[in-house]
Amino acid sequence: MDFQDKKAIYLQIADYVCEKILLGQWPPGERIPSVRDLGVELEVNPNTVMRTYDFLQQKDIIYNKRGIGFFAADAATDRIKSYRKEQFLETELPQFFRTIYLLDLSLEEIEKRYKAFVEIEFNANKVE
Amino acid sequence: MIELTNLTFGYTPKKTMFRNLNLSIQPGSIYGLLGKNGAGKSSLLRLMGGMLFPTAGAVQVAGFTPRKREPAFFQELYFIPEEIYLPSVSLNRYIDTMGPFYPKFNESQFRKYLSEFDVPPDQKLTAMSYGQKKKIIISFGLATNTRVLIMDEPTNGLDIPSKSQFRKIVSSSLTSDRLMLISTHQVRDLDNLIDGIVIIDENEILMNHSLTDIEERLMFSTLSAVTETDRVLYAEPSLRGYSVVMENVGQEDTKVDLERLFNAVVTNRSGIKTLFR
Numbered sequence: 088m089d090f091q092d093k094k095a096i097y098l099q100i101a102d103y104v105c106e107k108i109l110l111g112q113w114p115p116g117e118r119i120p121s122v123r124d125l126g127v128e129l130e131v132n133p134n135t136v137m138r139t140y141d142f143l144q145q146k147d148i149i150y151n152k153r154g155i156g157f158f159a160a161d162a163a164t165d166r167i168k169s170y171r172k173e174q175f176l177e178t179e180l181p182q183f184f185r186t187i188y189l190l191d192l193s194l195e196e197i198e199k200r201y202k203a204f205v206e207i208e209f210n211a212n213k214v215e
Numbered sequence: 216m217i218e219l220t221n222l223t224f225g226y227t228p229k230k231t232m233f234r235n236l237n238l239s240i241q242p243g244s245i246y247g248l249l250g251k252n253g254a255g256k257s258s259l260l261r262l263m264g265g266m267l268f269p270t271a272g273a274v275q276v277a278g279f280t281p282r283k284r285e286p287a288f289f290q291e292l293y294f295i296p297e298e299i300y301l302p303s304v305s306l307n308r309y310i311d312t313m314g315p316f317y318p319k320f321n322e323s324q325f326r327k328y329l330s331e332f333d334v335p336p337d338q339k340l341t342a343m344s345y346g347q348k349k350k351i352i353i354s355f356g357l358a359t360n361t362r363v364l365i366m367d368e369p370t371n372g373l374d375i376p377s378k379s380q381f382r383k384i385v386s387s388s389l390t391s392d393r394l395m396l397i398s399t400h401q402v403r404d405l406d407n408l409i410d411g412i413v414i415i416d417e418n419e420i421l422m423n424h425s426l427t428d429i430e431e432r433l434m435f436s437t438l439s440a441v442t443e444t445d446r447v448l449y450a451e452p453s454l455r456g457y458s459v460v461m462e463n464v465g466q467e468d469t470k471v472d473l474e475r476l477f478n479a480v481v482t483n484r485s486g487i488k489t490l491f492r
Contacts (some may be wrong), residue, residue, distance in 0.1 A: 102380075126387070131382075132409065135410060
């Protein structure tokens, strides 16, 4: 895993866990790696991974079965999406706004490009 | 688990190195001890290990007074010095000789670490390179399972893959009743591994906080310009303007940049002190 500069490590690990769940590598309802195993894999302090797991528990994305371990919640996918959406609107969107403002890009131009992007990336197969 | 109370120490009576130092650190954590060259990191570690004696004040480690050098104390402390020494014997002989000093020493754990570090098990210890020897000492130290493990610049001499192995092994061997204290200049080697920071400068302890505390109070960011009102504690020019350490007013969780933290702490003592009061 490549750690970036900006975000606190426990949050970057949270993103990593969420991605594993979204990609289906750690399916909802199933056990996820222990704090210790993930700490070793990512070369981070186990206390930091524990902080991540506490954080994801608060968001109801994972849960703890006492004595057995941590599991991805059944509704994990939906909850991750709403957590990500919140994050995007709070931090990534303002940065995007800042850039288009500085570069004098109009919202019409952005909209046009957005539509073309969605067409190419997501609708190309549906045309047939 | 390690307590310094009004510790005073000097190598000669005229030259005092530490005066009335106080420090308290707890088990369940990996502490990084940071300081410039000559700040007294190694001296401090040696005082904790009973290799140097305080002039005044007290040192307590795992409930023992190190200067008394009780056998029960040495069963609970492993000290990895910067300059290492290994006798001219085989690995098996080393295990048979040194293992019994540590009641919780685990041989299979030791051999597992060695194989993870890619150290050949059948060579004479003195025939090995500096890096290989260092890996033997680190593996042995971790496998003694002492309650206190002190490492002075452990990543010196390790190659790139070994540094990554080092982080994995250290992370895996932290338990809630174990305290690890690592001194280093190579803060990037220990990034994400340490969760407590002790900074020593000009013979004073300027910081002793968990990373969580530091994240709560400080923000690490990049600004295009530095103005008075930004609550900036430290700034250094960077490609995109200024890399800064500022007061975390907006409760943002940013990653602690250890090098920048260190610079902020040693250059803006009063600002940091006020914030962490």
